[in-house]
Amino acid sequence: MGHDLRRTPLHDRHARLGARLVEFGGWEMPVQYAGIVEEHRAVRTAAGIFDVSHMGEVELEGPGALASVQQLITNDAGRLDIGGGLYTPMCLPSGGIVDDLTVFRTGAQRYLLVVNASTAAKDFAWIAEHTRDAQARDRSAEWGLLALQGPRAGAILQRLTRPDPTALPAFHIITGAEVAGVGGCFISRTGYTGEDGYEIGCPWDQAPRLWDALLEGGVPDGLVPAGLGARDTLRLEAALMLYGNDIDETTTPLEAPLGWTVKLEKGAFIGREVLVRQMAEGTVRKLAGFEMTERAIPRHGYPLRIDGRAVGQVTSGTFGPWLGKSIGMGYVAREHAKPGTALGVEIRGKTTRAAVVKLPFYRRSI
Amino acid sequence: MYPDDLRYSSEHEWARREGGRVRVGITQFAAEKMSDVVFIELPQVGAQVSYMQPFGVIESVKAVSDLFAPVSGTVVEVNTALANTPEVVNSDPYGQGWIMLVEPKDDGDLQKLMTAQQYRQVVGEEGA
Numbered sequence: 001m002g003h004d005l006r007r008t009p010l011h012d013r014h015a016r017l018g019a020r021l022v023e024f025g026g027w028e029m030p031v032q033y034a035g036i037v038e039e040h041r042a043v044r045t046a047a048g049i050f051d052v053s054h055m056g057e058v059e060l061e062g063p064g065a066l067a068s069v070q071q072l073i074t075n076d077a078g079r080l081d082i083g084g085g086l087y088t089p090m091c092l093p094s095g096g097i098v099d100d101l102t103v104f105r106t107g108a109q110r111y112l113l114v115v116n117a118s119t120a121a122k123d124f125a126w127i128a129e130h131t132r133d134a135q136a137r138d139r140s141a142e143w144g145l146l147a148l149q150g151p152r153a154g155a156i157l158q159r160l161t162r163p164d165p166t167a168l169p170a171f172h173i174i175t176g177a178e179v180a181g182v183g184g185c186f187i188s189r190t191g192y193t194g195e196d197g198y199e200i201g202c203p204w205d206q207a208p209r210l211w212d213a214l215l216e217g218g219v220p221d222g223l224v225p226a227g228l229g230a231r232d233t234l235r236l237e238a239a240l241m242l243y244g245n246d247i248d249e250t251t252t253p254l255e256a257p258l259g260w261t262v263k264l265e266k267g268a269f270i271g272r273e274v275l276v277r278q279m280a281e282g283t284v285r286k287l288a289g290f291e292m293t294e295r296a297i298p299r300h301g302y303p304l305r306i307d308g309r310a311v312g313q314v315t316s317g318t319f320g321p322w323l324g325k326s327i328g329m330g331y332v333a334r335e336h337a338k339p340g341t342a343l344g345v346e347i348r349g350k351t352t353r354a355a356v357v358k359l360p361f362y363r364r365s366i
Numbered sequence: 367m368y369p370d371d372l373r374y375s376s377e378h379e380w381a382r383r384e385g386g387r388v389r390v391g392i393t394q395f396a397a398e399k400m401s402d403v404v405f406i407e408l409p410q411v412g413a414q415v416s417y418m419q420p421f422g423v424i425e426s427v428k429a430v431s432d433l434f435a436p437v438s439g440t441v442v443e444v445n446t447a448l449a450n451t452p453e454v455v456n457s458d459p460y461g462q463g464w465i466m467l468v469e470p471k472d473d474g475d476l477q478k479l480m481t482a483q484q485y486r487q488v489v490g491e492e493g494a
Binding site: 040 | 401402404405407423425426427428430449
């Protein structure tokens with residue numbers, strides 16, 4: 001492993017647990033502990049804990065914080081009460097996506113933005129450039145972040161936390177919480193797995209203490225440490241976007257299945273003109289989800305074919321451990337994105353059959 | 367972990383002489399390295415395979431790897447059970463997780479492969 005890779009405060013915990021470490025977005029991260037399939041199943045049936053301290057946190061504070069956030073994102077932060085949050089893309093004037101992120105209102109004039117690790121530096125520069133009458137601070141180095149995910153996540157966290165986190169509605173945040181004796185934490189009811197769950201921010205150097213307490217406290221509920229491998233298969237079954245694969249600066253939220261995050265009625269924001277036009281005319285291409293109808297596994301970058309013609313590429317693909325079938329996504333012409341459309345995926349030179357299906361592949365039962 | 371009656375390739379396949387034929391699979395080292403095997407692309411019965419040339423593909427949730435033939439010859443049987451239970455490659459790599467049975471061209475290839483003792487040294491080094 002290269003010496004220039006960054007490490008989270010939990011690096012020695014991962015090593016001690018026997019994790020397999022890989023490079024991800026400039027960080028040395030655990031891809032798996034016991035195995036992707038086992039960790040994936042644990043999150044669907046019990047709980048898993050992920051170290052996501054590599055993710056970035058940006059805080060905007062000041063009289064212009066809301067107006068700046070509104071310029072930066074496509075979703076509408078104007079409707080957020082203190083403690084409320086949302087998921088949103090952040091666009092270029094072209095409508096291309098700079099990053100996808102979560103935005104929380106943590107005070108009357110204060111917002112917390114949680115961004116992807118691989119784009120954190122670019123994001124902060126972009127956010128700072130478009131912040132008016134408020135201060136943008138990159139707090140990524142101050143916050144450790146753990147994701148506790150799965151049907152048992154609430155029960156585990158409840159035993160260790162004040163105030164009771166299970167009272168928190170989806171996409172809401174509490175700040176100044178105490179978790180396992182660690183003060184000054186924030187807890188949001190969010191995640192990237194398709195399950196109920198929480199993301200817990202804590203002071204960077206307190207992350208090992210929090211990790212140990214959660215992992216130990218979760219034993220009766222079947223909690224396991226889970227790596228980026230399971231995180232990827234879980235999010236793909238739930239059809240959540242992976243920045244850099246499914247969305248990037250060349251794709252718009254309307255081409256991706258993110259139209260629900262574009263709130264034109266809120267007024268001006270970066271990228272609005274292009275998105276207004278795309279919404280009126282319809283996009284040329286759409287991100288389609290597909291299932292393999294022949295036994296084979298689609299992977300990122302494999303060509304997609306219709307009637308023998310190359311029509312696009314797989315943006316994400318895997319064998320879905322919970323679904324027990326091979327699934328993928330990729331951009332195709334809008335008329336080919338309808339469920340039922342026959343697609344071919346070129347796998348090692350051979351065209352293999354697939355069919356477009358409705359997204360998500362997996363939705364949890366309440 | 368590495369039975370003494372098998373021969374081993376540098377690409378982590380094992381070969382077992384069974385009468386005039388050679389049964390082939392992947393080693394426990396390779397199985398553990400892959401973890402979670404979910405798909406195996408098998409050769410056709412009757413296909414010709416060549417010493418240390420790819421004959422199939424094995425996939426875990428995350429990774430795609432080629433399978434290399436430890437001997438040259440003709441495929442006479444493949445483990446079709448792997449289509450529905452690829453995970454036996456992880457749980458029983460030298461038994462139920464076998465991949466193909468080959469009618470070898472001659473005896474030479476098998477002699478070129480490593481003994482268990484030699485292979486243990488290789489994976490010992492790689493594993494370190």
